[in-house]
Amino acid sequence: MGDGHPECPRRLSAIEDALISRGIFDFVKHIDAPKIDRHSLRLAHKAHYIDTLISQIPGTGYHNIDHDTRLCPDSLEAAYYSAGAGIRAVDGIMAGEFDNAFCAVRPPGHHAEKITSMGFCFFNNAAITALYAIKRYKLRRVVVIDFDAHHGNGTENILGGRFFVRYWSSYQKGLFPFRDENKKPKRNISLHPLNAGAGSDEFRALVGINLIPWLNRYKPQLIILSSGFDAHKDDYMSQLNLTDEDFRWVIEKINDTAKRVCDGRIVSILEGGYNLPALGRCCADQVKILADL
Numbered sequence: 001m002g003d004g005h006p007e008c009p010r011r012l013s014a015i016e017d018a019l020i021s022r023g024i025f026d027f028v029k030h031i032d033a034p035k036i037d038r039h040s041l042r043l044a045h046k047a048h049y050i051d052t053l054i055s056q057i058p059g060t061g062y063h064n065i066d067h068d069t070r071l072c073p074d075s076l077e078a079a080y081y082s083a084g085a086g087i088r089a090v091d092g093i094m095a096g097e098f099d100n101a102f103c104a105v106r107p108p109g110h111h112a113e114k115i116t117s118m119g120f121c122f123f124n125n126a127a128i129t130a131l132y133a134i135k136r137y138k139l140r141r142v143v144v145i146d147f148d149a150h151h152g153n154g155t156e157n158i159l160g161g162r163f164f165v166r167y168w169s170s171y172q173k174g175l176f177p178f179r180d181e182n183k184k185p186k187r188n189i190s191l192h193p194l195n196a197g198a199g200s201d202e203f204r205a206l207v208g209i210n211l212i213p214w215l216n217r218y219k220p221q222l223i224i225l226s227s228g229f230d231a232h233k234d235d236y237m238s239q240l241n242l243t244d245e246d247f248r249w250v251i252e253k254i255n256d257t258a259k260r261v262c263d264g265r266i267v268s269i270l271e272g273g274y275n276l277p278a279l280g281r282c283c284a285d286q287v288k289i290l291a292d293l
Contacts, residue, residue, distance in 0.1 A: 001070050002062060006237065006274040007107060007120040015104050015270075018280030019287060028291050029098060033085035033105065035077075036128070040087060043131040044124050044158045049115040053122060065117045079107055079122040086129030086224070089267040093222070094137050100258075100266040100290045102227075104283065108271045110152030110226045111177060119150065119177060125269050126226045127158040130165050133222050140164045143220040145211070146171070147250060148228020148271045149238035151191070153177045155226065160186035166218065170206055172196055172231070172238050190214070199233070199241035207250055212257055219261045223254065229273030229282045237274050247282045251289045266290060 001007055019025040041050055056063045056071055063071040082105040089101035103125070110126055111119030130142045142165045146152045151171040159167050166188050173181065173193035185191055192206055215223075229247060231240035258264050268286060273279035287293075 001068075001072070001075075001120065005068075009106075010276055011106055011273065011279060012104055014276040014280035015283045018284035022284045022288065024284055024288055024291070024293060027293055028287060031088060031092070033081045033088055033103070035080040036084040036087060036123070040128060040132055041083065041123060043135065044114065044127045045112075046115050053117065069117055069120055071122075075107070076122065081105070082107055082109065083123045083125050083128050086125050086267055086269050087132050090129060090133045090137070090222070093265050093267065094133075099264045100255075101268065102283070102287050102290060103267065103269045105270050108228070109269070110146060110148060110155045110228070110271050111150070112154040113157040116154075118154075121154060124154045124158055126152070126224050126271075127155050129267055129269065130159065130222075130224050131162075133224075134164050139221045141218060141220045142166070142222045142224065143168065143215065143218065144224045144226060145169075145254065146226035146228070146271070147231065148226055149231035149235070149240050150176055150228070150272060151179050151193070152226055152271075153179060156185060156189050156191075160189050162188060166190065166220070168192070168211060168214070169226075170194060170203065172198075172240050175238055194240060196239035197241065200243060200246050203231075203240075203242055203246055204249065207253060212253055215254075215257045215261060221262050222265045222267070223258050223262065225254070225266060225268040226271045227268045227283075227286065228271035229279050232273070232275060232278040232282065234278045235273065235275040237272065244278070244281055244285065248285045248289065251286050255289055
């Protein structure tokens with residue numbers, strides 16, 4: 001998206017470097033994501049929206065969608081692979097090829113609505129993955145958990161009111177995309193705004209008292225994580241104060257629960273996280289936990 005933009009290629013390099021330095025890289029299976037097909041994109045996005053995006057791809061330089069979201073000539077090509085990663089992960093899990101997956105992808109997706117790009121996002125990777133699993137494998141209890149510092153307005157927009165899927169989101173109140181907290185969400189949407197300055201105690205209480213008991217009751221057949229790490233205390237994109245230990249703790253809790261209720265079926269998809277050292281460490285920890293290393 002241009003020099004100095006936080007959503008940059010170095011994010012994925014930081015994750016790979018952390019996996020290598022921790023001695024994890026060679027002990028997990030690496031799969032190149034396929035490009036998503038148009039039919040799967042349309043599970044979450046309107047045809048005219050997809051066509052409009054395609055028509056806006058510049059031959060050179062950038063096309064600005066808004067003040068912080070822009071297309072370069074290869075942006076949609078990258079977005080096709082980013083959205084395809086979750087689908088490949090679902091197929092592999094359902095075929096018994098592997099138990100779970102972490103999708104190291106960019107651009108992120110959880111701000112992309114049915115007909116709107118925003119917040120660095122073009123296609124909603126997590127929503128597409130959930131709807132694909134429901135349609136292709138007839139799953140009837142799919143959960144999307146989003147702990148990015150920013151509310152996944154796109155995921156709420158796409159999944160709100162849908163049968164067979166539930167969306168649980170923690171995020172910083174009053175932060176982009178500035179959700180109106182007085183607006184009542186659909187019944188399948190569970191939102192948990194945290195005040196600026198909140199840290200380990202507030203987050204762990206929310207997960208331990210609300211999320212984990214709810215997962216045990218609902219017994220999802222598949223868990224999809226919108227894994228954003230910009231709630232980290234070192235990340236300048238929010239005023240939340242989570243630590244490496246908090247992110248390890250929440251993944252351990254979700255992973256342990258998944259093993260009990262859905263044979264460990266987790267598809268984790270990268271969202272935010274813009275402090276590169278913290279992003280690398282947290283993603284490496286997550287991969288290590290999911291891989292039982």
